[in-house]
Amino acid sequence: MAIIEVNNFSKKFGNKIVHKNIEFQVNKGECLGLLGGSGAGKSVILRSLIGLEKPDTGSIKIEGEEIVYKTEKELIEIRKKVAYVFQNGALFDSMNVFDNLAYPLKEHTKLNQQQISDEISKILIEFGLDGNEHIFPSELSGGMQKRVGLARSIIINPHIVLFDEPTAGLDPFNTIKIQETILKLKEKGMTSIFVTHDMPSAFAVCDRLALVQEGKVTCIDTVQNVKKDENNIINQFIKGYYV
Ligand SMILES: Nc1ncnc2c1ncn2[C@@H]1O[C@H](COP(=O)(O)OP(=O)(O)O)[C@@H](O)[C@H]1O
Numbered sequence: 001m002a003i004i005e006v007n008n009f010s011k012k013f014g015n016k017i018v019h020k021n022i023e024f025q026v027n028k029g030e031c032l033g034l035l036g037g038s039g040a041g042k043s044v045i046l047r048s049l050i051g052l053e054k055p056d057t058g059s060i061k062i063e064g065e066e067i068v069y070k071t072e073k074e075l076i077e078i079r080k081k082v083a084y085v086f087q088n089g090a091l092f093d094s095m096n097v098f099d100n101l102a103y104p105l106k107e108h109t110k111l112n113q114q115q116i117s118d119e120i121s122k123i124l125i126e127f128g129l130d131g132n133e134h135i136f137p138s139e140l141s142g143g144m145q146k147r148v149g150l151a152r153s154i155i156i157n158p159h160i161v162l163f164d165e166p167t168a169g170l171d172p173f174n175t176i177k178i179q180e181t182i183l184k185l186k187e188k189g190m191t192s193i194f195v196t197h198d199m200p201s202a203f204a205v206c207d208r209l210a211l212v213q214e215g216k217v218t219c220i221d222t223v224q225n226v227k228k229d230e231n232n233i234i235n236q237f238i239k240g241y242y243v
């Protein structure tokens, strides 16, 4: 069953046409890798899925519900279901790790202080971040900031997670940690979109890959098929990208 459904999506900024006709679906529990050159429009697609951008035409359905015409107030409910993991973690600098993680729980759930504290302990252990409760973001390495950002995005158990280049600029240790986290979330049935240029990570965590070129999805296929067929458009794109 399609949890995310994008049809006939077009978007321009001023005279610049970025998306002509984007179409794709993501099924329940699936991780779709979204590939494309810089400026292809990947981040705009992710932002549109939580209503931070409005397409000029087209339809975006989340769990069967059209979101394009929703008001800011109605979008709050969508944003509880769909988490967006920002590239830099987007932590609040003035709050320590504990308070950063407590924030979405206080905003979006009715948990009491003890339950909030328990949830935070649980997720810190799961992410290998326990003991860092009282550390401020500026004192964390880039890799740890990203992992705390990821923990904060998923602590309220969203159904869908949108990852915007979560491994960009990370060392191998943190890259593997992020891959493991995504795989664990998949085991729990979470649906995700993974925007990346990091092909080893895409191959490790994605079920299917989609390539955005000149405003369209030019290829969408399983990781298995892409790996098998050297002449696949996605393989050609990857080769071209790395030369
Ligand atoms: N708010 C905006 N105003 C004007 N142009 C924008 C805006 N957001 C994105 N763009 C343009 O849209 C294109 C796609 O951007 P983006 O989705 O960030 O690309 P990607 O994530 O694939 O690198 C870029 O050319 C970018 O300059």
Ligand SMILES: [Mg+2]
Binding pocket: 042, 043, 044, 164
């Ligand atoms: Mg981007």
